[in-house]
């Protein structure tokens with residue numbers, strides 16, 4: 001298994017747990033227990049049960065005929081947008097909340113960018129009757145207002161992160177500091193395949209249901225388990241990790257990861273980490289990140305709050321380095337146009353994050369016989385303000 | 394044996410250490426602050442290398458770091474500033490920052506620069522024990538630099554012993570489960586923890602830090618450890634004026 005995490009928590013050169021001693025016991029507790037819990041029959045039954053009856057899985061695999069007619073091949077959309085709460089994020093929070101309960105934790109903290117992970121966390125906390133505090137950058141609180149209201153209605157406390165770029169990176173710093181200050185009763189429910197080991201592996205496993213279902217659905221619909229290409233957007237990389245997971249060792253499947261170029265990769269206003277990044281440590285993980293020559297982490301930029309992050313998860317850094325993954329990017333404008341296009345062709349308003357994945361359909365070579373899956377990680381309701389402003393509705 | 398190790402050989406109690414962020418309050422105040430602290434009778438200094446994402450730090454040090462970076466502080470200037478005062482000061486210096494700064498600078502280049510400017514040791518809170526042992530210990534030894542590890546109320550006795558075995562100057566005993574600058578006084582559960590670690594009779598002296606802010610907490614800490622470190626309270630005290638009067642009046646209140 002070339003792409004699995006090793007016993008030290010590394011994917012090739014990337015990963016590990018670069019955390020202050022203050023967090024060592026917390027992370028160790030998680031590391032010592034997560035596999036046993038995730039593989040226990042009790043957990044599997046509860047997790048699968050909730051995914052089916054609460055989240056609404058399996059999510060459909062939909063053949064987008066008009067989109068296919070435009071770009072060629074058979075383009076399928078993995079409809080994570082139809083999940084309860086509107087994105088893939090809930091697959092992870094349902095799993096981690098069960099884990100937190102098994103570990104006896106009483107208080108849940110999370111970071112959020114687009115607010116989708118915050119909503120998904122607040123949702124499962126309401127379900128399990130646990131206290132929930134979500135850290136969110138001040139700028140994101142503004143640009144994702146509907147999700148802030150949802151979190152509050154769900155009973156969560158939303159705490160603004162006011163340092164640095166006031167976005168996802170800073171919300172993550174605040175969540176980590178909260179965990180340092182509350183090491184015993186608190187569970188840090190991280191939202192992507194980032195952070196110290198074992199989080200990247202934990203979140204990847206919980207999101208891997210996406211590719212597990214894809215295999216089955218593709219077999220039913222096309223007679224073959226493997227598509228030719230899978231396309232997913234990458235912020236931290238959780239929807240992509242989930243969509244790629246069961247195909248990682250199948251070299252005939254091209255894995256395409258799409259980062260947010262923001263205003264353009266060379267403008268300085270970007271979040272295209274593998275293009276602009278270098279190896280280093282961010283949020284406890286050795287990975288690729290955008291930084292200056294002195295190791296100061298650069299403030300990223302993307303119109304999409306969920307992709308506005310200066311790093312990628314260590315699995316993706318490894319996929320990039322080994323060339324197993326093909327890393328492309330899309331600008332704000334390209335993503336907005338792709339969102340408009342999908343809406344008009346298929347009657348589906350995608351999240352701005354997912355629109356980045358759609359935006360590369362025009363940039364890749366597609367044969368008529370190709371089977372392509374685009375992971376439609378979320379729906380666009382939360383982005384209506386941005387669409388109205390930028391697309392003039 | 395470097396300066397810091399010598400200090401612990403000769404002084405066994407009431408050791409006072411101060412943390413401040415280089416480049417704060419102004420870009421060019423670093424050298425003056427170090428001289429002022431030495432003259433005021435401080436025993437050793439942690440010179441903070443400001444970092445964009447200081448995850449173990451509370452608001453005071455976060456703000457000082459942000460300001461220092463806006464002021465233009467970077468590692469080249471940091472080393473240059475220390476080089477300039479090298480022959481004028483004798484007080485042991487520790488560079489404190491985050492591991493990404495060392496990695497990005499290049500660890501050999503970074504450690505060599507530390508030695509060249511007279512730094513005795515490093516505190517990199519997010520450099521894990523295991524990674525230090527496997528990847529960096531040889532290098533630190535080669536350059537004659539010490540690495541200082543943290544312990545907290547949650548650190549097991551077994552791990553404290555491991556940390557003691559690999560340490561060669563002092564152990565940084567974090568006073569409570571918190572980021573820097575969080576608490577104002579010391580409660581009973583903290584005293585129990587101090588007592589527990591003290592009674593382990595470790596090879597390395599203990600220095601207590603995080604939340605030590607005034608004469609009372611400093612004296613209390615010194616009952617259980619060889620000394621204590623004051624960070625956020627000092628940074629706050631010099632946030633407007635960092636001249637010698639300001640520094641010596643802060644220190645004399647602690648030592649009085």
Ligand SMILES: Cc1ncc(COP(=O)(O)O)c(C=O)c1O
Pocket residue numbers: 087088113114115116117191192193233234235236237238239240305306307351353354377378379
């Ligand atoms: C709909 C949607 N897609 C993608 C992302 C990006 O996260 P990740 O890269 O972890 O999938 C987010 C994050 O908020 C999101 O809300």
